[in-house]
Amino acid sequence: MMTELRPETEQELAEAIRTLTGPVAVRGGGTRAFGGAVTGPVLHTGAMAGIALYEPGALTLVAKAGTPVAEIEAALAAEGQRLAFEVPDWRGLLATEGVSTIGGVVASNASGPRRVQAGACRDALLGVRFVDGTGTVVKNGGRVMKNVTGYDLAKLMAGSHGTLGVLSEVALKVLPAPEAMASLAVAIDDPGAAVAALSAALGSPFDVTGAAWLPGAGALVRIEGFAASVAYRAERLAALLAPHGAVTVERDRDAVAAQWAAVRDVAPFHGRPGDLWRLALKPSDAPGAVARLGGPAVLDWGGGLVWALLPGGEDARARLSGLAGHATLVRAAPETRARIAAVPPEPAPVATLAAGLRQRFDPRGLLNAGLMG
Amino acid sequence: MDLPAPNPAVLGRKAAIVARLRAVLPADAVIDDPAETRAYECDALTAYRCPPLAVVLPRTTEEVAAALKVCHAEGVPVVPRGSGTSLAGGALPTGDAVILGVSRLNAVLETDYPNRFVRVQSGRTNLSVTGAVEADGFFYAPDPSSQLACAIAGNIAMNSGGAHCLKYGVTTNNLLGVRMVLMDGTVVDLGGPWMDAPGLDLLGLVCGSEGQLGVVTEAWLRILPKPEGARPVLMGFDSSEVAGACVADIIKAGVLPVAIEFMDRPCIEATEAFAKAGYPMCEALLIVEVEGSAAEIDEQLGLIKQIAGRHDPVELREAGDEDEAKRIWLGRKSAFGAMGQINDYMCLDGTIPVSSLPHVLRRIGEMSAEFGLDVANVFHAGDGNMHPLILFDANKPGDLERCEAFGAEILKLCVEVGGCLTGEHGVGIEKRDLMSVQFAPDDLEAQMRVKDVFDPKWLLNPAKVFPLAVSAGRRAA
Numbered sequence: 032m033m034t035e036l037r038p039e040t041e042q043e044l045a046e047a048i049r050t051l052t053g054p055v056a057v058r059g060g061g062t063r064a065f066g067g068a069v070t071g072p073v074l075h076t077g078a079m080a081g082i083a084l085y086e087p088g089a090l091t092l093v094a095k096a097g098t099p100v101a102e103i104e105a106a107l108a109a110e111g112q113r114l115a116f117e118v119p120d121w122r123g124l125l126a127t128e129g130v131s132t133i134g135g136v137v138a139s140n141a142s143g144p145r146r147v148q149a150g151a152c153r154d155a156l157l158g159v160r161f162v163d164g165t166g167t168v169v170k171n172g173g174r175v176m177k178n179v180t181g182y183d184l185a186k187l188m189a190g191s192h193g194t195l196g197v198l199s200e201v202a203l204k205v206l207p208a209p210e211a212m213a214s215l216a217v218a219i220d221d222p223g224a225a226v227a228a229l230s231a232a233l234g235s236p237f238d239v240t241g242a243a244w245l246p247g248a249g250a251l252v253r254i255e256g257f258a259a260s261v262a263y264r265a266e267r268l269a270a271l272l273a274p275h276g277a278v279t280v281e282r283d284r285d286a287v288a289a290q291w292a293a294v295r296d297v298a299p300f301h302g303r304p305g306d307l308w309r310l311a312l313k314p315s316d317a318p319g320a321v322a323r324l325g326g327p328a329v330l331d332w333g334g335g336l337v338w339a340l341l342p343g344g345e346d347a348r349a350r351l352s353g354l355a356g357h358a359t360l361v362r363a364a365p366e367t368r369a370r371i372a373a374v375p376p377e378p379a380p381v382a383t384l385a386a387g388l389r390q391r392f393d394p395r396g397l398l399n400a401g402l403m404g
Numbered sequence: 405m406d407l408p409a410p411n412p413a414v415l416g417r418k419a420a421i422v423a424r425l426r427a428v429l430p431a432d433a434v435i436d437d438p439a440e441t442r443a444y445e446c447d448a449l450t451a452y453r454c455p456p457l458a459v460v461l462p463r464t465t466e467e468v469a470a471a472l473k474v475c476h477a478e479g480v481p482v483v484p485r486g487s488g489t490s491l492a493g494g495a496l497p498t499g500d501a502v503i504l505g506v507s508r509l510n511a512v513l514e515t516d517y518p519n520r521f522v523r524v525q526s527g528r529t530n531l532s533v534t535g536a537v538e539a540d541g542f543f544y545a546p547d548p549s550s551q552l553a554c555a556i557a558g559n560i561a562m563n564s565g566g567a568h569c570l571k572y573g574v575t576t577n578n579l580l581g582v583r584m585v586l587m588d589g590t591v592v593d594l595g596g597p598w599m600d601a602p603g604l605d606l607l608g609l610v611c612g613s614e615g616q617l618g619v620v621t622e623a624w625l626r627i628l629p630k631p632e633g634a635r636p637v638l639m640g641f642d643s644s645e646v647a648g649a650c651v652a653d654i655i656k657a658g659v660l661p662v663a664i665e666f667m668d669r670p671c672i673e674a675t676e677a678f679a680k681a682g683y684p685m686c687e688a689l690l691i692v693e694v695e696g697s698a699a700e701i702d703e704q705l706g707l708i709k710q711i712a713g714r715h716d717p718v719e720l721r722e723a724g725d726e727d728e729a730k731r732i733w734l735g736r737k738s739a740f741g742a743m744g745q746i747n748d749y750m751c752l753d754g755t756i757p758v759s760s761l762p763h764v765l766r767r768i769g770e771m772s773a774e775f776g777l778d779v780a781n782v783f784h785a786g787d788g789n790m791h792p793l794i795l796f797d798a799n800k801p802g803d804l805e806r807c808e809a810f811g812a813e814i815l816k817l818c819v820e821v822g823g824c825l826t827g828e829h830g831v832g833i834e835k836r837d838l839m840s841v842q843f844a845p846d847d848l849e850a851q852m853r854v855k856d857v858f859d860p861k862w863l864l865n866p867a868k869v870f871p872l873a874v875s876a877g878r879r880a881a
Binding site: 086087088089090091110111140142146147150151153154163167168169170171173174175176177178179180181182183184185186187189190191195206207208209210227230233234235236238256257259260263311312313314315332335336355356357359374375377378380381384385387388391392403404 | 516517518519520541542562563565569570573574576577586590591592593594596597598599600601602603604605606607608609611612613629630631632652653655656657658659660696697699700703704755756757758759784787788789822823824825826827828829830831835839842843844846847848849850851853854855856857858869
């Protein structure tokens with residue numbers, strides 16, 4: 032049994048991959064355990080750490096892949112800035128421990144409620160450095176906000192879960208942190224009525240940065256910005272949403288932050304038994320999907336993202352057949368994961384393209400083999 | 405700028421190839437009369453021209469697939485073309501290539517306000533996408549200067565930006581999905597009206613791939629509710645450095661304007677002579693636009709003016725009404741046209757870290773003197789996307805070559821300070837041979853492996869993006 036690998040530099044990472052004789056499990060902080068079973072010793076990226084460059088005036092930050100997210104968020108907060116895409120903490124959801132790294136975040140394209148307004152992790156990703164399965168160092172993109180020079184391999188790496196290459200460095204666009212925030216709650220028990228309310232908010236000019244529905248809490252709408260502007264928009268949105276149900280407005284910054292951390296981290300499902308599924312679909316299809324699944328659900332992204340709990344071993348995809356979109360199995364017992372693919376099967380021509388890319392970026396099938404199916 | 409020699413075998417089979425295309429397409433969808441194909445000999449990079457072998461103008465995804473199958477079987481290179489507004493030669497054909505124009509694919513297929521997307525055919529123009537939804541209070545955010553003419557297909561191919569992408573992002577951030585035909589005629593859907601990919605993000609890979617991976621025939625585009633209002637402020641400074649410092653301070657203060665545009669003195673002078681927008685004669689001018697309700701705009705502009713005040717502006721002009729706002733934008737929007745009136749020019753597109761702005765502007769000024777060619781700068785300052793316009797005389801022997809050499813030096817400088825060759829126009833043929841300045845051989849190899857997967861015979865727009873010597877082995881295979 033080979034010992035664990037813990038490269039401290041990109042060169043060491045490249046050397047380690049070049050000399051591999053069998054598959055490895057690539058791991059950042061190990062907080063986002065996901066997908067099919069992966070064999071082999073662990074290749075830890077956590078020793079490649081540190082913020083390499085941070086220019087607040089240019090809204091850009093470059094960090095080694097193993098840098099803890101908390102370290103990056105602290106550095107940004109000191110300058111009144113933040114990551115654009117609101118990194119979710121999945122430890123409560125997946126019963127994992129450890130320290131989330133920025134490389135792991137990018138590799139899983141982990142994106143929180145602000146997705147509806149500021150985009151996903153992949154949208155904030157300006158550039159990457161990685162080592163592919165042949166041990167070759169590749170850089171792509173850069174550290175500037177507009178860049179169409181060559182193919183966008185950074186997007187390909189975001190969400191590839193370490194299967195095409197191991198990230199060594201990422202460059203991110205960051206944003207100013209807002210002066211104030213407010214959250215409106217509309218008393219709605221039914222997902223259908225909730226999505227209608229959220230669509231009304233997201234279709235308004237009031238720059239909504241979060242639109243979710245939690246059972247018990249109702250439909251939630253977040254706004255952020257300068258204090259006077261937040262006050263104005265809260266008032267206008269309260270009027271807009273009134274026909275959908277009783278509206279209450281939370282203006283306390285800490286309370287708003289806590290509420291949206293609960294949405295971001297899917298707190299209602301922490302410690303709950305069952306298989307955890309994640310659906311991406313048209314918001315207006317969400318209520319029907321929730322009805323077909325029958326179990327507890329949390330809606331984010333205006334309904335475009337559904338988290339659902341199902342009894343162990345059930346295949347959500349069978350229940351959702353015919354509905355456009357896709358369903359990912361995020362958490363389940365090993366025997367279920369052995370039977371149901373975590374990542375939804377793709378139509379043949381798309382699967383052929385994906386297989387072709389894997390074959391070229393990781394021809395020996397060494398990196399997180401089987402994790403994405 | 406070299407283009408690969410046309411394949412004699414293809415040229416020799418022209419009649420047979422055209423006959424096969426005619427057999428699978430409507431009669432008016434295939435053009436091979438040399439007088440008519442000349443209309444497709446170049447795009448907006450007009451210095452380079454070459455009539456194609458033939459032109460096909462399909463009306464449906466099925467017709468696109470049929471045409472590509474024929475070309476794939478015959479080994480004929482295909483150059484996809486939107487509206488032909490590429491400034492980088494992205495739609496420039498070779499003599500043995502079939503131009504596949506998507507201009508007849510221009511319908512809006514689906515408008516969905518509750519889910520905030522439209523599905524359009526890719527030949528539809530950028531501005532007409534917004535046109536289809538603005539009466540209902542929505543818009544499509546990416547707004548390249550050519551938006552009246554340019555097609556969504558070209559926007560996707562080049563990952564186009566625009567003046568307002570500081571807030572709204574570029575094409576890739578507003579693209580939800582595509583229907584695309586691969587070179588062998590296979591139709592694939594990547595993405596759709598939802599917000600992320602199930603497996604690998606192939607959509608993100610396709611956007612900005614310059615028509616080398618497939619021909620996009622339909623797109624799902626994110627639409628946004630129109631803001632309540634928008635208002636610009638114009639600020640003049642007595643040096644470019646000070647204007648650059650002001651931009652950094654505005655961003656650091658936590659204001660995120662939708663646009664920060666920059667013009668220098670040569671550009672201001674040319675623009676004034678042409679458009680008479682009433683701009684102050686100064687070394688550098690910023691136009692900053694913010695959005696929201698009237699009160700929100702007042703608050704943001706108040707803060708911006710306060711910051712600008714610390715940099716001793718020679719002029720600070722806020723738009724009092726719609727008419728004044730239009731006048732502030734008038735000069736900026738006519739800048740390229742104005743420069744075209746007085747000179748031939750080459751428009752560069754490198755992006756630099758905003759912090760390097762003063763240094764880069766100073767170096768461009770020095771190089772301008774060395775090369776003996778004037779430069780006017782107009783660009784998106786908020787995101788560091790520069791547009792130096794090098795002025796030259798196309799009728800003067802050697803001027804174009806000197807201009808290109810100067811342009812190459814500016815782009816090398818952009819890379820040297822941590823930036824890139826192109827921010828929104830694309831590589832095309834124009835920056836192709838400079839790719840090795842920005843990328844190591846392994847970086848280019850990784851990108852070419854992607855093309856190997858999507859287009860194993862390297863028939864789609866093959867002479868673009870990668871230096872010819874670097875792609876030679878693959879194109880010959």
